[in-house]
Protein backbone atom coordinates (compact mmCIF):
# COMPACT_ATOMS: atom_id res chain seq x y z
CA UNK A 202 0.00 0.00 0.00
CA UNK A 203 1.26 3.50 -0.76
CA UNK A 204 2.45 5.94 1.88
CA UNK A 205 0.40 9.11 2.41
CA UNK A 206 1.42 12.48 3.89
CA UNK A 207 -1.28 13.08 6.46
CA UNK A 208 -2.21 15.31 9.37
CA UNK A 209 -2.75 13.43 12.63
CA UNK A 210 -6.51 13.95 12.22
CA UNK A 211 -6.34 12.66 8.65
CA UNK A 212 -4.21 9.65 9.58
CA UNK A 213 -6.81 8.64 12.14
CA UNK A 214 -9.59 9.23 9.61
CA UNK A 215 -7.86 7.07 6.97
CA UNK A 216 -7.20 4.48 9.69
CA UNK A 217 -10.86 4.12 10.68
CA UNK A 218 -11.95 3.93 7.03
CA UNK A 219 -9.32 1.26 6.28
CA UNK A 220 -10.28 -0.62 9.45
CA UNK A 221 -13.82 -1.12 8.14
CA UNK A 222 -15.74 1.73 9.78
CA UNK A 223 -19.30 2.15 8.49
CA UNK A 224 -20.11 5.59 9.87
CA UNK A 225 -18.62 8.66 11.52
CA UNK A 226 -20.71 11.06 13.62
CA UNK A 227 -19.18 14.40 14.60
CA UNK A 228 -19.67 18.08 15.32
CA UNK A 229 -16.92 20.45 14.09
CA UNK A 230 -14.53 21.94 16.62
CA UNK A 231 -10.84 22.80 16.40
CA UNK A 232 -8.64 20.71 16.50
CA UNK A 233 -10.88 17.75 15.61
CA UNK A 234 -12.67 19.16 12.52
CA UNK A 235 -10.31 17.69 9.93
CA UNK A 236 -11.18 14.12 10.90
CA UNK A 237 -14.69 14.38 9.45
CA UNK A 238 -13.63 16.72 6.64
CA UNK A 239 -11.09 14.13 5.46
CA UNK A 240 -13.64 11.33 5.60
CA UNK A 241 -16.11 13.44 3.62
CA UNK A 242 -13.60 13.56 0.75
CA UNK A 243 -11.79 10.25 1.20
CA UNK A 244 -12.22 8.14 -2.01
CA UNK A 245 -12.60 4.87 -0.09
CA UNK A 246 -15.27 6.40 2.17
CA UNK A 247 -17.11 7.71 -0.89
CA UNK A 248 -16.83 4.38 -2.64
CA UNK A 249 -18.23 2.54 0.37
CA UNK A 250 -20.69 5.35 1.03
CA UNK A 251 -20.00 5.26 4.74
CA UNK A 252 -22.09 7.67 6.81
CA UNK A 253 -20.22 11.00 7.02
CA UNK A 254 -22.55 13.98 7.60
CA UNK A 255 -22.30 16.34 10.57
CA UNK A 256 -24.52 15.81 13.62
CA UNK A 257 -26.39 18.58 15.47
CA UNK A 258 -24.00 18.36 18.41
CA UNK A 259 -21.57 16.03 20.17
CA UNK A 260 -24.27 14.41 22.28
CA UNK A 261 -26.31 13.39 19.25
CA UNK A 262 -23.09 12.26 17.54
CA UNK A 263 -22.22 9.82 20.35
CA UNK A 264 -25.81 8.56 20.56
CA UNK A 265 -25.90 7.99 16.81
CA UNK A 266 -22.56 6.16 16.93
CA UNK A 267 -23.86 3.95 19.76
CA UNK A 268 -26.89 3.20 17.56
CA UNK A 269 -24.66 2.14 14.68
CA UNK A 270 -22.56 0.00 17.02
CA UNK A 271 -25.82 -1.68 18.12
CA UNK A 272 -26.18 -3.00 14.57
CA UNK A 273 -22.75 -4.64 14.73
CA UNK A 274 -21.06 -2.12 12.43
CA UNK A 275 -17.84 -0.30 13.30
CA UNK A 276 -18.33 3.38 14.02
CA UNK A 277 -16.66 6.50 15.35
CA UNK A 278 -17.92 9.58 17.19
CA UNK A 279 -15.61 12.57 17.06
CA UNK A 280 -15.35 15.94 18.79
CA UNK A 281 -13.04 18.43 20.52
CA UNK A 282 -12.47 18.27 24.25
CA UNK A 283 -15.19 20.73 25.29
CA UNK A 284 -17.57 18.82 23.02
CA UNK A 285 -17.07 15.80 25.25
CA UNK A 286 -18.68 17.80 28.07
CA UNK A 287 -21.76 18.15 25.87
CA UNK A 288 -21.63 14.42 25.13
CA UNK A 289 -20.79 13.39 28.70
CA UNK A 290 -24.20 11.82 29.35
CA UNK A 291 -24.24 9.29 26.49
CA UNK A 292 -20.45 8.90 26.72
CA UNK A 293 -20.53 7.74 30.36
CA UNK A 294 -23.51 5.48 29.71
CA UNK A 295 -21.92 4.05 26.57
CA UNK A 296 -19.32 2.44 28.86
CA UNK A 297 -22.24 0.59 30.49
CA UNK A 298 -24.11 -0.50 27.36
CA UNK A 299 -20.77 -1.11 25.67
CA UNK A 300 -20.28 -1.77 21.99
CA UNK A 301 -21.47 -4.44 19.60
CA UNK A 302 -19.63 -3.27 16.50
CA UNK A 303 -16.45 -1.43 17.53
CA UNK A 304 -16.97 2.16 18.70
CA UNK A 305 -14.09 4.67 18.81
CA UNK A 306 -14.73 7.96 20.61
CA UNK A 307 -12.17 10.40 19.23
CA UNK A 308 -11.52 13.50 21.29
CA UNK A 309 -8.99 16.14 20.28
CA UNK A 310 -7.73 18.24 23.20
CA UNK A 311 -6.40 21.76 22.84
CA UNK A 312 -3.64 22.38 25.41
CA UNK A 313 -2.72 26.07 25.55
CA UNK A 314 -6.23 26.91 24.30
CA UNK A 315 -5.25 27.90 20.77
CA UNK A 316 -8.91 27.90 19.83
CA UNK A 317 -10.89 26.92 22.90
CA UNK A 318 -12.55 28.34 25.95
CA UNK A 319 -10.82 25.99 28.37
CA UNK A 320 -7.99 23.48 28.76
CA UNK A 321 -9.04 20.02 29.87
CA UNK A 322 -7.58 16.57 29.58
CA UNK A 323 -9.96 13.98 28.11
CA UNK A 324 -7.96 11.07 29.56
CA UNK A 325 -9.76 11.83 32.83
CA UNK A 326 -13.08 11.12 31.13
CA UNK A 327 -11.80 7.76 29.87
CA UNK A 328 -10.60 6.91 33.37
CA UNK A 329 -13.90 8.16 34.82
CA UNK A 330 -15.86 5.96 32.39
CA UNK A 331 -13.39 3.08 32.99
CA UNK A 332 -12.80 2.46 29.29
CA UNK A 333 -9.48 2.03 27.46
CA UNK A 334 -7.83 5.15 26.10
CA UNK A 335 -5.25 5.29 23.32
CA UNK A 336 -2.98 8.31 23.05
CA UNK A 337 -0.99 8.25 19.79
CA UNK A 338 2.42 9.87 19.76
CA UNK A 339 2.67 10.31 15.99
CA UNK A 340 0.66 10.14 12.75
CA UNK A 341 1.54 6.49 12.10
CA UNK A 342 0.18 5.56 15.50
CA UNK A 343 -2.97 7.59 14.79
CA UNK A 344 -3.49 5.34 11.77
CA UNK A 345 -2.46 2.00 13.30
CA UNK A 346 -4.32 2.59 16.54
CA UNK A 347 -7.63 2.76 14.67
CA UNK A 348 -7.25 -0.96 13.87
CA UNK A 349 -6.11 -1.70 17.43
CA UNK A 350 -8.96 0.32 18.95
CA UNK A 351 -11.62 -1.56 16.99
CA UNK A 352 -10.12 -4.93 17.98
CA UNK A 353 -10.05 -3.86 21.63
CA UNK A 354 -13.57 -2.43 21.43
CA UNK A 355 -15.03 -5.61 19.95
CA UNK A 356 -13.04 -7.90 22.25
CA UNK A 357 -14.31 -6.22 25.43
CA UNK A 358 -17.57 -4.84 23.99
CA UNK A 359 -16.55 -1.37 25.16
CA UNK A 360 -16.09 1.99 23.45
CA UNK A 361 -12.43 3.01 23.22
CA UNK A 362 -11.30 6.62 23.48
CA UNK A 363 -8.70 7.97 21.07
CA UNK A 364 -7.16 11.12 22.54
CA UNK A 365 -5.32 13.54 20.24
CA UNK A 366 -3.94 17.02 20.85
CA UNK A 367 -3.69 20.10 18.61
CA UNK A 368 0.01 19.64 17.83
CA UNK A 369 -0.55 16.09 16.57
CA UNK A 370 -3.92 16.75 14.93
CA UNK A 371 -2.47 19.58 12.85
CA UNK A 372 1.01 18.34 11.93
CA UNK A 373 1.79 16.18 8.92
CA UNK A 374 3.92 13.09 8.40
CA UNK A 375 4.26 10.03 6.17
CA UNK A 376 1.84 7.21 7.03
CA UNK A 377 2.10 3.64 5.77
CA UNK A 378 -1.32 2.22 4.97
CA UNK A 379 -2.48 -1.36 5.46
CA UNK A 380 -4.87 -3.50 3.42
CA UNK A 381 -8.45 -2.29 3.87
CA UNK A 382 -10.71 -4.45 5.99
CA UNK A 383 -14.28 -5.23 4.95
CA UNK A 384 -17.10 -3.57 6.86
CA UNK A 385 -18.88 -5.71 9.47
CA UNK A 386 -22.13 -7.39 8.47
CA UNK A 387 -25.30 -6.14 10.15
CA UNK A 388 -25.54 -8.23 13.33
CA UNK A 389 -27.63 -7.32 16.35
CA UNK A 390 -26.29 -7.93 19.88
CA UNK A 391 -26.41 -11.54 21.08
CA UNK A 392 -27.64 -10.31 24.45
CA UNK A 393 -30.84 -8.49 23.52
CA UNK A 394 -30.64 -6.53 26.80
CA UNK A 395 -27.11 -5.30 26.19
CA UNK A 396 -28.18 -1.77 25.36
CA UNK A 397 -30.92 -1.53 27.99
CA UNK A 398 -29.98 0.55 31.04
CA UNK A 399 -32.84 -0.24 33.39
CA UNK A 400 -31.39 -0.09 36.93
CA UNK A 401 -31.35 -3.89 37.34
CA UNK A 402 -29.31 -4.29 34.15
CA UNK A 403 -27.18 -1.21 34.83
CA UNK A 404 -26.07 -2.56 38.22
CA UNK A 405 -24.98 -5.80 36.61
CA UNK A 406 -23.18 -3.94 33.86
CA UNK A 407 -21.35 -1.75 36.35
CA UNK A 408 -20.12 -4.83 38.21
CA UNK A 409 -18.95 -6.30 34.93
CA UNK A 410 -17.14 -3.06 34.03
CA UNK A 411 -15.33 -3.16 37.37
CA UNK A 412 -14.50 -6.86 36.98
CA UNK A 413 -12.81 -6.41 33.60
CA UNK A 414 -10.53 -3.57 34.75
CA UNK A 415 -7.63 -6.00 35.50
CA UNK A 416 -8.02 -7.40 31.96
CA UNK A 417 -7.84 -3.89 30.49
CA UNK A 418 -4.75 -3.20 32.58
CA UNK A 419 -3.22 -6.45 31.33
CA UNK A 420 -3.91 -5.30 27.76
CA UNK A 421 -1.93 -2.16 28.53
CA UNK A 422 0.94 -4.21 30.04
CA UNK A 423 1.20 -6.05 26.71
CA UNK A 424 0.28 -3.20 24.40
CA UNK A 425 2.54 -2.65 21.39
CA UNK A 426 2.16 1.08 22.13
CA UNK A 427 3.64 0.98 25.65
CA UNK A 428 7.34 0.24 25.94
CA UNK A 429 10.52 0.80 27.95
CA UNK A 430 13.72 2.15 26.42
CA UNK A 431 16.70 1.19 28.52
CA UNK A 432 19.18 3.91 29.52
CA UNK A 433 22.58 3.82 31.21
CA UNK A 434 21.85 6.61 33.69
CA UNK A 435 19.12 5.47 36.08
CA UNK A 436 19.47 8.49 38.36
CA UNK A 437 16.35 9.62 36.53
CA UNK A 438 13.61 7.67 34.76
CA UNK A 439 11.28 9.52 32.40
CA UNK A 440 7.66 8.48 31.96
CA UNK A 441 6.51 10.06 28.69
CA UNK A 442 2.86 9.89 27.66
CA UNK A 443 1.57 10.05 24.09
CA UNK A 444 2.70 13.11 22.19
CA UNK A 445 5.00 14.23 25.01
CA UNK A 446 7.22 11.24 24.15
CA UNK A 447 8.44 13.24 21.12
CA UNK A 448 9.42 16.22 23.26
CA UNK A 449 11.33 13.91 25.58
CA UNK A 450 13.15 12.26 22.69
CA UNK A 451 14.07 15.61 21.17
CA UNK A 452 15.47 16.96 24.45
CA UNK A 453 17.29 13.78 25.52
CA UNK A 454 18.82 13.24 22.07
CA UNK A 455 20.01 16.85 21.92
CA UNK A 456 21.78 16.57 25.29
CA UNK A 457 22.84 12.93 25.02
CA UNK A 458 20.91 12.09 28.16
CA UNK A 459 20.92 8.35 28.67
CA UNK A 460 17.96 8.14 30.98
CA UNK A 461 15.57 5.20 30.69
CA UNK A 462 12.21 6.13 29.18
CA UNK A 463 8.82 4.49 29.68
CA UNK A 464 6.45 5.47 26.90
CA UNK A 465 2.74 5.16 27.68
CA UNK A 466 0.15 5.36 24.90
CA UNK A 467 -2.46 2.90 26.15
CA UNK A 468 -4.49 3.29 29.33
CA UNK A 469 -5.41 2.19 32.00
CA UNK A 470 -1.81 2.69 33.05
CA UNK A 471 0.34 -0.47 32.86
CA UNK A 472 0.91 -0.84 36.60
CA UNK A 473 3.45 -3.72 36.58
CA UNK A 474 5.49 -2.03 33.88
CA UNK A 475 5.55 1.18 35.89
CA UNK A 476 6.41 -0.58 39.16
CA UNK A 477 9.42 -2.28 37.59
CA UNK A 478 10.51 0.93 35.88
CA UNK A 479 10.23 2.94 39.08
CA UNK A 480 12.14 0.28 41.05
CA UNK A 481 15.04 0.63 38.62
CA UNK A 482 15.29 4.44 38.86
CA UNK A 483 16.20 6.84 41.64
CA UNK A 484 13.86 9.61 40.59
CA UNK A 485 10.97 9.87 38.15
CA UNK A 486 10.02 12.71 35.83
CA UNK A 487 6.52 12.45 34.37
CA UNK A 488 6.01 14.28 31.08
CA UNK A 489 2.40 14.35 29.92
CA UNK A 490 0.40 16.68 27.71
CA UNK A 491 -2.55 18.09 29.60
CA UNK A 492 -3.17 17.57 33.29
CA UNK A 493 -1.12 15.45 35.75
CA UNK A 494 -3.19 12.29 35.41
CA UNK A 495 -0.35 9.78 35.46
CA UNK A 496 1.67 11.79 37.98
CA UNK A 497 -1.24 11.86 40.41
CA UNK A 498 -1.86 8.15 40.00
CA UNK A 499 1.82 7.36 40.58
CA UNK A 500 1.92 9.31 43.77
CA UNK A 501 -0.65 6.91 45.16
CA UNK A 502 0.86 3.78 43.64
CA UNK A 503 4.59 3.65 44.25
CA UNK A 504 6.89 3.67 47.32
CA UNK A 505 6.74 6.97 49.16
CA UNK A 506 10.50 7.44 49.10
CA UNK A 507 10.62 7.56 45.30
CA UNK A 508 10.79 11.14 44.20
CA UNK A 509 8.33 12.01 41.49
CA UNK A 510 8.48 15.27 39.66
CA UNK A 511 6.24 16.69 37.00
CA UNK A 512 3.47 19.24 36.73
CA UNK A 513 2.47 18.90 40.38
CA UNK A 514 5.74 19.99 41.98
CA UNK A 515 6.63 22.74 39.53
CA UNK A 516 9.01 20.85 37.23
CA UNK A 517 6.50 21.95 34.58
CA UNK A 518 3.79 24.58 34.69
CA UNK A 519 0.31 23.25 35.44
CA UNK A 520 -1.10 24.87 32.30
CA UNK A 521 -0.13 25.12 28.65
CA UNK A 522 1.36 22.79 26.05
CA UNK A 523 4.49 20.75 26.59
CA UNK A 524 7.47 21.28 24.32
CA UNK A 525 11.12 20.17 24.09
CA UNK A 526 12.30 23.38 25.82
CA UNK A 527 10.23 22.69 28.88
CA UNK A 528 11.60 19.14 29.01
CA UNK A 529 15.19 20.42 28.64
CA UNK A 530 14.71 22.83 31.54
CA UNK A 531 13.20 20.05 33.68
CA UNK A 532 16.32 18.00 32.92
CA UNK A 533 18.48 20.86 34.14
CA UNK A 534 19.66 21.85 30.66
CA UNK A 535 19.69 25.01 28.63
CA UNK A 536 16.56 25.58 26.59
CA UNK A 537 16.55 24.48 22.97
CA UNK A 538 15.19 27.82 21.81
CA UNK A 539 16.41 28.88 18.43
CA UNK A 540 15.72 32.16 16.70
CA UNK A 541 12.57 34.03 17.64
CA UNK A 542 9.54 33.87 15.38
CA UNK A 543 9.66 36.10 12.33
CA UNK A 544 7.39 39.10 12.64
CA UNK A 545 5.06 37.85 9.94
CA UNK A 546 3.88 34.94 12.11
CA UNK A 547 3.57 36.80 15.41
CA UNK A 548 0.99 39.08 16.91
CA UNK A 549 -2.09 38.35 14.86
CA UNK A 550 -5.03 38.92 17.18
CA UNK A 551 -8.27 37.33 16.02
CA UNK A 552 -10.69 39.61 14.21
CA UNK A 553 -13.92 39.40 12.21
CA UNK A 554 -13.13 39.21 8.47
CA UNK A 555 -13.54 42.33 6.38
CA UNK A 556 -17.12 42.27 5.12
CA UNK A 557 -18.30 39.78 7.76
CA UNK A 558 -22.09 40.03 8.16
CA UNK A 559 -21.76 40.06 11.96
CA UNK A 560 -20.15 43.51 11.80
CA UNK A 561 -23.35 45.11 10.51
CA UNK A 562 -25.45 43.14 12.98
CA UNK A 563 -23.38 44.38 15.90
CA UNK A 564 -23.39 47.99 14.66
CA UNK A 565 -27.19 47.93 14.55
CA UNK A 566 -27.42 46.27 17.96
CA UNK A 567 -25.07 48.81 19.55
CA UNK A 568 -27.15 51.63 18.14
CA UNK A 569 -30.47 50.12 19.22
CA UNK A 570 -29.20 49.61 22.77
CA UNK A 571 -28.11 53.23 23.17
CA UNK A 572 -31.60 54.24 24.25
CA UNK A 573 -31.64 51.54 26.97
CA UNK A 574 -28.16 51.37 28.49
CA UNK A 575 -25.54 53.78 29.58
CA UNK A 576 -22.03 53.40 28.24
CA UNK A 577 -20.28 50.43 29.77
CA UNK A 578 -23.44 48.76 31.04
CA UNK A 579 -23.70 45.14 30.05
CA UNK A 580 -26.77 43.34 28.68
CA UNK A 581 -25.77 41.12 25.77
CA UNK A 582 -25.25 37.39 26.39
CA UNK A 583 -23.31 35.70 23.61
CA UNK A 584 -22.19 32.25 22.51
CA UNK A 585 -19.35 30.36 20.78
CA UNK A 586 -18.49 31.18 17.17
CA UNK A 587 -16.95 33.89 14.98
CA UNK A 588 -19.40 36.36 16.50
CA UNK A 589 -17.70 35.98 19.91
CA UNK A 590 -15.13 38.35 18.40
CA UNK A 591 -17.81 41.03 18.74
CA UNK A 592 -16.46 41.37 22.28
CA UNK A 593 -13.35 43.09 20.92
CA UNK A 594 -13.02 46.75 19.98
CA UNK A 595 -14.28 48.49 18.01
CA UNK A 596 -17.55 46.57 18.50
CA UNK A 597 -17.60 45.87 22.26
CA UNK A 598 -21.02 44.44 21.61
CA UNK A 599 -21.20 41.36 23.79
CA UNK A 600 -20.53 40.73 27.43
CA UNK A 601 -20.57 36.97 28.10
CA UNK A 602 -19.50 33.68 26.55
CA UNK A 603 -19.82 30.50 28.61
CA UNK A 604 -20.45 27.46 26.43
CA UNK A 605 -22.39 26.34 23.35
CA UNK A 606 -26.03 27.36 23.73
CA UNK A 607 -25.59 29.31 26.97
CA UNK A 608 -26.40 32.73 25.50
CA UNK A 609 -30.14 32.06 25.44
CA UNK A 610 -30.28 30.37 28.84
CA UNK A 611 -28.05 32.98 30.50
CA UNK A 612 -30.17 35.80 29.05
CA UNK A 613 -33.24 33.97 30.32
CA UNK A 614 -31.77 33.69 33.83
CA UNK A 615 -30.94 37.40 33.78
CA UNK A 616 -34.43 38.28 32.49
CA UNK A 617 -35.93 36.09 35.22
CA UNK A 618 -33.95 38.25 37.68
CA UNK A 619 -35.51 41.40 36.19
CA UNK A 620 -32.82 42.53 33.75
CA UNK A 621 -34.17 44.60 30.86
CA UNK A 622 -33.42 44.48 28.03
CA UNK A 623 -32.07 40.92 28.01
CA UNK A 624 -30.46 40.07 24.67
CA UNK A 625 -29.06 36.70 23.54
CA UNK A 626 -26.81 36.46 20.50
CA UNK A 627 -26.25 33.02 18.98
CA UNK A 628 -25.06 31.66 15.63
CA UNK A 629 -27.30 29.63 13.35
CA UNK A 630 -25.19 26.49 13.70
CA UNK A 631 -24.87 26.97 17.46
CA UNK A 632 -28.64 27.39 17.68
CA UNK A 633 -29.00 23.96 16.02
CA UNK A 634 -26.30 22.56 18.32
CA UNK A 635 -27.82 23.49 21.67
CA UNK A 636 -29.77 26.72 21.49
CA UNK A 637 -33.14 25.17 20.76
CA UNK A 638 -33.78 23.70 24.20
CA UNK A 639 -33.02 27.10 25.78
CA UNK A 640 -35.56 28.70 23.45
CA UNK A 641 -38.13 26.17 24.60
CA UNK A 642 -37.52 27.26 28.23
CA UNK A 643 -38.12 30.88 27.22
CA UNK A 644 -41.35 30.04 25.42
CA UNK A 645 -42.59 27.96 28.33
CA UNK A 646 -41.98 30.85 30.75
CA UNK A 647 -43.00 33.63 28.30
CA UNK A 648 -39.67 35.28 29.10
CA UNK A 649 -39.17 38.87 28.06
CA UNK A 650 -36.06 38.70 25.91
CA UNK A 651 -34.73 39.14 22.38
CA UNK A 652 -32.83 36.28 20.74
CA UNK A 653 -30.69 37.25 17.78
CA UNK A 654 -29.79 34.23 15.62
CA UNK A 655 -26.91 35.39 13.43
CA UNK A 656 -27.50 33.40 10.26
CA UNK A 657 -24.41 33.25 8.06
CA UNK A 658 -25.64 29.97 6.54
CA UNK A 659 -22.73 27.91 7.81
CA UNK A 660 -20.61 26.85 10.78
CA UNK A 661 -18.24 29.74 10.15
CA UNK A 662 -15.61 29.53 12.85
CA UNK A 663 -14.50 25.97 12.11
CA UNK A 664 -14.18 26.61 8.39
CA UNK A 665 -17.64 26.55 6.85
CA UNK A 666 -19.24 23.17 7.52
CA UNK A 667 -22.92 22.34 6.95
CA UNK A 668 -25.27 22.25 9.92
CA UNK A 669 -28.51 20.46 10.55
CA UNK A 670 -30.84 23.48 10.99
CA UNK A 671 -29.88 25.11 7.68
CA UNK A 672 -32.86 26.73 5.92
CA UNK A 673 -35.24 25.88 8.76
CA UNK A 674 -34.66 28.56 11.41
CA UNK A 675 -38.01 30.37 11.07
CA UNK A 676 -39.90 27.08 10.87
CA UNK A 677 -38.10 25.77 13.97
CA UNK A 678 -38.77 28.92 16.00
CA UNK A 679 -42.36 29.09 14.88
CA UNK A 680 -42.91 25.39 15.49
CA UNK A 681 -41.47 25.75 18.98
CA UNK A 682 -43.96 28.50 19.80
CA UNK A 683 -42.46 31.89 18.95
CA UNK A 684 -45.24 34.10 17.57
CA UNK A 685 -44.83 34.50 13.81
CA UNK A 686 -44.94 38.33 13.92
CA UNK A 687 -42.02 38.30 16.39
CA UNK A 688 -39.74 36.26 14.16
CA UNK A 689 -38.09 39.03 12.14
CA UNK A 690 -35.56 38.41 9.36
CA UNK A 691 -33.27 41.33 8.55
CA UNK A 692 -30.33 41.80 6.19
CA UNK A 693 -27.15 42.96 7.91
CA UNK A 694 -25.90 45.51 5.40
CA UNK A 695 -24.90 49.12 6.07
CA UNK A 696 -27.61 50.40 3.72
CA UNK A 697 -30.20 48.64 5.90
CA UNK A 698 -28.78 50.12 9.11
CA UNK A 699 -31.68 52.41 10.09
CA UNK A 700 -34.28 49.81 9.27
CA UNK A 701 -32.45 47.12 11.28
CA UNK A 702 -32.07 49.39 14.32
CA UNK A 703 -35.80 50.03 14.17
CA UNK A 704 -36.61 46.30 14.10
CA UNK A 705 -34.34 45.70 17.08
CA UNK A 706 -35.99 48.50 19.07
CA UNK A 707 -39.48 47.23 18.26
CA UNK A 708 -38.65 43.74 19.46
CA UNK A 709 -36.92 45.00 22.60
CA UNK A 710 -40.17 46.86 23.36
CA UNK A 711 -42.27 43.75 22.81
CA UNK A 712 -42.88 41.97 26.11
CA UNK A 713 -42.25 38.32 25.35
CA UNK A 714 -39.97 36.13 23.27
CA UNK A 715 -38.70 37.74 20.07
CA UNK A 716 -36.37 36.19 17.53
CA UNK A 717 -34.46 38.36 15.09
CA UNK A 718 -32.53 36.62 12.32
CA UNK A 719 -29.91 38.78 10.57
CA UNK A 720 -29.23 36.72 7.44
CA UNK A 721 -26.25 37.14 5.11
CA UNK A 722 -23.75 34.51 4.01
CA UNK A 723 -20.29 34.32 5.57
CA UNK A 724 -17.91 36.06 3.15
CA UNK A 725 -15.44 33.17 3.34
CA UNK A 726 -17.91 30.50 2.25
CA UNK A 727 -19.38 32.86 -0.32
CA UNK A 728 -15.94 33.46 -1.86
CA UNK A 729 -15.23 29.73 -1.95
CA UNK A 730 -18.65 29.05 -3.47
CA UNK A 731 -18.18 31.69 -6.19
CA UNK A 732 -14.71 30.37 -7.03
CA UNK A 733 -16.02 26.82 -7.35
CA UNK A 734 -18.88 28.06 -9.54
CA UNK A 735 -16.49 29.93 -11.84
CA UNK A 736 -14.29 26.85 -12.10
CA UNK A 737 -17.31 24.75 -12.97
CA UNK A 738 -18.47 27.23 -15.61
CA UNK A 739 -14.99 27.38 -17.15
CA UNK A 740 -15.02 23.61 -17.78
Ligand code: SF4
Nearest residue numbers: 554557587661723724
Ligand atom coordinates in the same frame (compact mmCIF):
# COMPACT_ATOMS: atom_id res chain seq x y z
S1 SF4 B 1 -15.35 33.32 8.73
FE1 SF4 B 1 -17.30 34.19 8.01
S2 SF4 B 1 -18.53 34.46 9.85
FE2 SF4 B 1 -16.41 34.16 10.51
S3 SF4 B 1 -15.57 36.20 10.74
FE3 SF4 B 1 -15.10 35.57 8.66
S4 SF4 B 1 -16.82 36.28 7.42
FE4 SF4 B 1 -17.45 36.39 9.55
